Amino acid sequence: MIHGWIGEKLDVFLTRIGAARSAAGFRVEWDKDASPLELGSECHLCGGVRVREVRPSGSLWTALMWRSLPKLGIGVCEKCLSRLLRRWMWAGLACATSIVFGVSSALASWVVFEWLSSWTALLVSAAGGVVGFFVGLLFPGRLSGSGVGLGGNPAHVVATGSRGWIIEVASDSLAQLMRRRGVRVTECRVVERDVFPAALGGLLAACLVGGELQWYLNPWVRVVNVTDVPMVVEVDGREVAVMSGVVGEQPGAGRYVQMPRGFRVLRARGLDGVVIDETRGVVGEGRVQLYAPGSVGRCFWVERRAYGGVWQPKPEVVELSRSSRLHTLAEPIDGWFEPNPDVESGRWLSGGMRRVVRQGQCR
């Protein structure tokens, strides 16, 4: 819920573009422990014959907090039910539109600017989500067009607390029923806003872009400097890391560096600018990739060891190509440049497979 000045301005704007409407209604404090309402047989929207009950709608906050909605049945007739169904279908479509617009605008900007930071991507995705909101408003089913006040659900949960719910009710008969039960009911204008689906879709798009896509489009590559001089690592001419040299095998040497997926030119320079290595290859293949510039004469291999009841894989040692500096590994790696622990060391007794990358002077 947005309160105060911003909320008012937002409502004015939404009303002007037809995405919000208000009607005379009631504000109800519905207690959690209140017994179910005797619903009668009428439709609480138009007074017709009730065919089904629906639950009140909730705010975005309610949805995000996984708060439950009151078990408050609102009687609806056949006609009102089909109108609500159309509005629910519209809501699903509007939500999906915001996701599609949010994610695809982030993807498009990734294609154009490969080095997009996470924050820029999220901003672009949010902008796409807003466009998706306006497109969503054009889809049919959103409005009632039948003149029964609000277009959708006549009971909308605006706040939840430990005692129960604050519900805005746009149905006279429902409010009267509640009043007769001794529930606190005050008259007020109730507002229906068509922003929930787009806001939810926008948030989902932001989660997708911020998490999965960012991770997918910018994979991590293990970079290790096995020379005795520090080097600057560049991807497509852009500096991504400065690595100090580690001569010989040292446990945990190197670090993961994020670089954009796709065909890349990886280059390593000394601090004096002299190129030590230039490798062309596809970033983002396999499970793990290792870039070891300047590793001429050094060999790399994977050691696999089974623990517990797991079968020892063959071969135990897999040599990595001597000619390439960018290695793509099909299996996950559990440790870098240290041997697998002994079977006796307790931690691995429960069983499993462990794989480490080792390095040493080529024979």
Ligand SMILES: [Zn+2]
């Ligand atoms: Zn009805």
